Amino acid sequence: MATIVSQVFPYLAILVFLVGAGYRIGVWATSPKKLNWKLYPVPEGLVGEASYIVGEWISFKMLFKNNRAIWLGSYVFHLSLVASAIWFLLLLLGVSAPWLSRLAAAGLFFSSIYLFVARLWIPQVRAISTPVEFFNLAIFIAMGGLGWSLTGRGLSGEMRRWVFSLAGFSPSVLPDEPVSSGSFSWSNSSSLTCLSPRCSTWPASILPFTKADGSIPTK
Amino acid sequence: MNEKNQSAEAKEDKKGKPRRTIDKYQLFRAAHVPREGRVKPFLECLDKVVKHELYKFPLKLYLDTCAKCNNCATLCHITCDDQSNPHWLPAKRSDLLRKVYKRRYTLLGRLLGKLVGAEDLTEELVDEMYESFYRCTMCRRCALECPMGVDNSLITRIGRFCLSEAGMVPHNFKVSVDSQLKGPTRNTSAIPERAFLDTIEFLNEEMQEMTGLPIEFPVNVKGAEILFVAPVSDYIMEADTLMGIAMTLYAAGASWTIATGAGSDSINYGVFYDDNWLRDIMLQLHDVVKDLGAKKLVIGECGHATKAQKVFAEYFGGKLDFEIKNIMEVTAQYIEEGRIKLDPSRNPDPVTLHDPCNLSRMGGLADTLRFVLRSAVSHFVEMEPHGNENYCCGGGGGTVGFEEIYDFRMEVGGRKKVQQLRETGAKIVAAPCANCKKQLRELVDYHGLNMEVAGIHDLVAKALVFDKAPGRKIEVVK
Numbered sequence: 001m002a003t004i005v006s007q008v009f010p011y012l013a014i015l016v017f018l019v020g021a022g023y024r025i026g027v028w029a030t031s032p033k034k035l036n037w038k039l040y041p042v043p044e045g046l047v048g049e050a051s052y053i054v055g056e057w058i059s060f061k062m063l064f065k066n067n068r069a070i071w072l073g074s075y076v077f078h079l080s081l082v083a084s085a086i087w088f089l090l091l092l093l094g095v096s097a098p099w100l101s102r103l104a105a106a107g108l109f110f111s112s113i114y115l116f117v118a119r120l121w122i123p124q125v126r127a128i129s130t131p132v133e134f135f136n137l138a139i140f141i142a143m144g145g146l147g148w149s150l151t152g153r154g155l156s157g158e159m160r161r162w163v164f165s166l167a168g169f170s171p172s173v174l175p176d177e178p179v180s181s182g183s184f185s186w187s188n189s190s191s192l193t194c195l196s197p198r199c200s201t202w203p204a205s206i207l208p209f210t211k212a213d214g215s216i217p218t219k
Numbered sequence: 220m221n222e223k224n225q226s227a228e229a230k231e232d233k234k235g236k237p238r239r240t241i242d243k244y245q246l247f248r249a250a251h252v253p254r255e256g257r258v259k260p261f262l263e264c265l266d267k268v269v270k271h272e273l274y275k276f277p278l279k280l281y282l283d284t285c286a287k288c289n290n291c292a293t294l295c296h297i298t299c300d301d302q303s304n305p306h307w308l309p310a311k312r313s314d315l316l317r318k319v320y321k322r323r324y325t326l327l328g329r330l331l332g333k334l335v336g337a338e339d340l341t342e343e344l345v346d347e348m349y350e351s352f353y354r355c356t357m358c359r360r361c362a363l364e365c366p367m368g369v370d371n372s373l374i375t376r377i378g379r380f381c382l383s384e385a386g387m388v389p390h391n392f393k394v395s396v397d398s399q400l401k402g403p404t405r406n407t408s409a410i411p412e413r414a415f416l417d418t419i420e421f422l423n424e425e426m427q428e429m430t431g432l433p434i435e436f437p438v439n440v441k442g443a444e445i446l447f448v449a450p451v452s453d454y455i456m457e458a459d460t461l462m463g464i465a466m467t468l469y470a471a472g473a474s475w476t477i478a479t480g481a482g483s484d485s486i487n488y489g490v491f492y493d494d495n496w497l498r499d500i501m502l503q504l505h506d507v508v509k510d511l512g513a514k515k516l517v518i519g520e521c522g523h524a525t526k527a528q529k530v531f532a533e534y535f536g537g538k539l540d541f542e543i544k545n546i547m548e549v550t551a552q553y554i555e556e557g558r559i560k561l562d563p564s565r566n567p568d569p570v571t572l573h574d575p576c577n578l579s580r581m582g583g584l585a586d587t588l589r590f591v592l593r594s595a596v597s598h599f600v601e602m603e604p605h606g607n608e609n610y611c612c613g614g615g616g617g618t619v620g621f622e623e624i625y626d627f628r629m630e631v632g633g634r635k636k637v638q639q640l641r642e643t644g645a646k647i648v649a650a651p652c653a654n655c656k657k658q659l660r661e662l663v664d665y666h667g668l669n670m671e672v673a674g675i676h677d678l679v680a681k682a683l684v685f686d687k688a689p690g691r692k693i694e695v696v697k
Contacts, residue, residue: 031276036530039362039370040583040607062364066293074288125289127305128314130336133287 006162007171070125073114080107080144091160101151109144112137250349250389250623257345257385262323264384268377269324273494273534277373282317284367285310291361291371296610296635297354307631309361312351313374315344316381349387352378354624356615356632357491358576363608375616379492391620392488396496399484400503406451406484415483418454426462432685434469436461440476442512447477447546448504449519450653451484457653460520463676467550470683471558475517482507485524490531491617497527498535504528505536515542517549520674522577522652523617529582545578547651550679551587554594561682566596570678571645573602573636573659574609575652592649592675595682600643610635612650614658625661633662640668651675 043052056062060078063071083104090097116137119129165172268274291309292298298307305311314336321328321337328337338344355375362370382388395407404411410418416438423435437443447468453461468475477483481503489497508516518525525545532543553559572592579585585606593599602609613632618624624632636659640648648663648670650656659672 028276028280032272033276034273034534036533037277037373038581038583039359040580040585042583056366060366062366063288063290066364067288067290070288070290119287122289124292124302124305124308125287128287128289128308128310130287130333132331132335135334 003173006174010166010171069118069122070115073111073118076107077111077115077140080104080111083107084147092163094160098151102148105144105147105151107144108140109148112140112144116141250387252349252388253386255342257382257387258340258342261345261381261385262319262340264381265319265323265377268380269320274373274377277370278320278377281313281369281371281374282320285313285317285369286367288366291365291369294361294364296356296358296360296613297632299610299635301631301634306347306351307354309355309371312355313369313371315348315351316374316378319344345382345385345387348378349382352382353389353616353618353621354627354632356576356611356613356618358611358615359580360576360608360611363580376492380494383493388492389617389621392492392617395486395620396488396493396500399481399486399488400496400499405481405503407486407488408451408455408484410451410454410483412479415451415454415479419477422454422458422462422465425458426465429462430466430685432469434466436465437476439478439482439511441510443474443476444513445473445475445515445517445549446482446508446511446513447475447517447519448482448485448524449477450486450521450524452486453519453521453653457520457656457674459677459680460674461676463674463678463680464519464546464550466680466683467553467559467676470560470685471553473549473553476511476513478507478511480507482511485518485521485528487524487527488617490523490527497531501527501532501535505532505539508541513541515544515549517544517546519546520651520653520676522575522582522615522654526577526581545582545584547578547584547587547591547675550676551591554591560684561594561679562684563593563595563597563682565682566678567598568596568646569598569600569644570596570647570649571600571602571640571643572605572675573612573648573650573655574606575650575655576609576611576615578651579609580607588651588675591679595675595678600645602639602643610639612636612655612658613662614654617654619654619658628658629662629665633658633665637662637666637668640670645670647671647673647678649673649675649678 043049060071060075063074081104083100087097087100087104090100116134119125119133119137162172162174269278287310289302289308289310292302295307295309298304298309302308318336318338319340321335322332322339325335325337327335331337352375355371357372357375359370359372362368362372398409399405399407402409404415406415419436419438426432426434445468447464449457449461449464485504487497487500487504489495489500504516516528518528528543529545532539550559554561570592572588574580574585574588578588589599589606604610611632612619613628613634613636618628618632621628640659640662646669648659650659650672651674656672656674662668663670663672
């Protein structure tokens with residue numbers, strides 16, 4: 001079992017993720033633009049378009065302007081994901097920053113709970129929600145909670161070695177202790193690259209299909 | 220006392236008629252549409268649309284990526300102040316089509332059904348769609364600041380298209396389109412050519428009496444540079460606007476003409492609900508442009524007709540050998556080039572501008588409208604918000620023609636616009652769109668606002684300075 005979760009699942013998850021994401025990007029990239037269906041103001045030029053998009057990424061200004069309650073949860077949620085990605089990159093570079101991991105995990109945990117409750121509590125948001133929205137948030141609550149409780153236990157070096165072993169296509173087997181495996185789950189899921197050997201692997205691998213389940217057309 | 224309370228507590232409208240309670244399903248109940256057998260044709264249409272080169276990419280994108288954050292409801296003129304009715308939430312409306320799409324075309328929708336928001340289409344769902352898709356005015360304000368870029372307007376439009384294929388079409392759309400494409404008059408109001416020409420003659424006399432100049436509407440002039448086409452209803456309802464445009468073109472020394480028959484009407488209701496009719500009506504008008512040999516097709520003060528031509532013309536009409544412009548662009552150019560002179564002191568009353576969604580947010584003409592209006596009036600007051608962010612009048616998307624939902628348009632759809640109008644303190648609201656003007660006049664009347672509704676060219680006409688012109692008297696007729 002340890003072999004499967006440490007050496008097979010990660011590659012399978014990466015494969016599913018890449019195929020799904022590739023399919024989605026491919027479909028969109030090859031779809032022709034036939035209509036001059038503009039909405040003004042239209043950002044002009046590559047710089048204009050880039051600044052428009054990056055401005056939105058950085059601030060979530062559309063939500064901030066119109067929907068402050070949802071913005072708060074959403075902004076912290078996404079900042080936490082970014083923080084965990086930075087932490088993971090630092091880890092690969094050999095820099096240990098457990099405080100960043102804990103901060104990101106706590107942010108993810110509380111913001112996911114906040115968004116879950118908001119989705120339940122605000123009648124009009126509840127009216128447009130389906131079970132899958134709650135399911136996705138529940139997964140992030142689990143990831144955040146697990147990561148928050150288990151980070152900073154001195155497993156960074158071991159995990160780094162394991163990630164490099166995956167990258168070198170000679171994957172090592174992870175230890176079986178619950179604490180360390182939990183820690184690995186959190187650490188890897190935060191990278192958003194589907195490298196985790198535990199519960200976060202599969203949810204992460206279906207990312208291309210969550211808001212894009214239409215990318216597997218049946219007709 | 221706020222707007223909502225005022226509306227709720229007033230028992231009678233301005234005319235002393237008792238206010239009626241808003242019927243949430245009034246449109247469907249009043250509709251003369253099939254009550255069964257609609258699922259199959261609806262789905263057959265949807266099958267084609269999801270593969271159609273125009274729609275498969277945007278429709279897929281918009282149906283796939285909604286984050287269900289409800290930001291759209293805060294932007295929509297219907298729900299920005301009151302979200303108590305979930306059926307009017309933009310995301311909820313789009314979900315009506317989204318759930319069918321997921322169930323029919325996605326793996327997870329087929330496997331997991333309602334867990335991922337997927338449902339089979341039923342006759343009851345068709346009824347709900349009809350009611351909901353014809354409450355949306357397709358103004359695209361919700362798309363302006365959707366974090367995911369979802370355009371609920373397109374989803375509404377596709378929903379209406381599929382409903383149309385199932386026979387679910389509002390009566391006034393059907394009658395108007397039939398008249399325009401199949402009737403002897405070839406216009407939406409079924410105005411006979413003789414009556415149309417009589418009206419033109421009357422307007423010519425009016426303009427000559429007002430200005431003392433030989434101004435007239437040239438009719439069916441071959442080789443004129445500009446073919447000007449207005450909504451045919453303007454010749455009855457918006458005579459001041461049309462006369463203002465004729466005076467402007469005369470003052471600029473333009474080579475122009477209007478046309479009879481299919482060339483007398485710029486209205487294209489197909490843009491609201493059915494691409495087949497959209498294409499046929501458009502090509503019918505393009506044939507007139509070609510027959511007359513015009514270099515420019517200029518659409519009058521009409522938002523949807525301008526959008527229909529500018530957005531869809533090349534796709535349905537192929538490579539065009541004539542330009543398409545809105546009259547506001549033409550007038551702005553004449554002012555810039557000094558071909559016409561305006562004296563804004565002739566319009567001293569405070570004037571505000573209602574941005575038609577199809578011209579500003581969707582047409583990029585917000586600055587152009589302001590340039591022309593500011594040139595013609597001396598006291599301009601901005602509405603807040605305005606320009607690309609302006610709220611819909613509440614009668615867009617063809618809904619201004621639905622008398623069945625008059626209460627809804629007055630009490631719900633137009634509520635935000637009334638609040639905006641009041642806050643300007645203006646005496647005149649200028650709206651360069653026939654649909655908007657009708658809705659605004661009804662709102663002004665219903666809510667007892669002390670305000671006139673006018674086209675921009677009504678005011679341009681008053682400000683026009685003719686060289687060597689005798690004394691004249693031009694009044695904006697209410």
